[in-house]
Amino acid sequence: xxxxxxxxxxxxxxxxxxxxxxxxxxxxxxxxxxxxxxxxxxxxxxxxxxxxxxxxxxxxxxxxxxxxxxxxxxxxxxxxxxxxxxxxxxxxxxxxxxxxxxxxxxxxxxxxxxxxxxxxxxxxxxxxxxxxxxxxxxxxxxxxxxxxxxxxx
Numbered sequence: 001x002x003x004x005x006x007x008x009x010x011x012x013x014x015x016x017x018x019x020x021x022x023x024x025x026x027x028x029x030x031x032x033x034x035x036x037x038x039x040x041x042x043x044x045x046x047x048x049x050x051x052x053x054x055x056x057x058x059x060x061x062x063x064x065x066x067x068x069x070x071x072x073x074x075x076x077x078x079x080x081x082x083x084x085x086x087x088x089x090x091x092x093x094x095x096x097x098x099x100x101x102x103x104x105x106x107x108x109x110x111x112x113x114x115x116x117x118x119x120x121x122x123x124x125x126x127x128x129x130x131x132x133x134x135x136x137x138x139x140x141x142x143x144x145x146x147x148x149x150x151x152x153x
Contacts, residue, residue: 033124060100
């Protein structure tokens with residue numbers, strides 16, 4: 001009986017840990033009609049860790065905001081494409097920033113970035129995709145789900 005309870009508890013902890021990691025392997029990029037790229041990411045660090053390193057999709061970021069599950073602002077420092085976040089035992093971190101990954105040339109916006117994880121890109125309404133350098137994992141009316149790597153659209 002004790003063995004069954006231990007097995008059930010271990011399974012529950014494993015499933016919970018697996019679900020906690022689901023949000024950390026995707027980046028959400030929203031391109032606004034004003035030509036800005038807004039990036040958001042949910043990260044689920046271990047609670048015994050005081051700082052984490054997160055790769056951002058551009059060296060040029062602005063309006064950086066990192067908050068924990070209790071809406072407490074967390075300290076950050078950036079070194080090129082690596083962002084250090086002082087999590088101080090937080091179990092969830094919501095990271096948001098604007099990234100300089102858009103360029104405008106000959107009447108066409110070009111979105112170019114490099115990501116270590118899967119990304120979801122939302123384009124402005126009525127925009128038309130001209131080219132894409134990789135095959136999307138999924139395409140819906142509102143977003144493109146793209147694999148990790150060097151992305152250009």
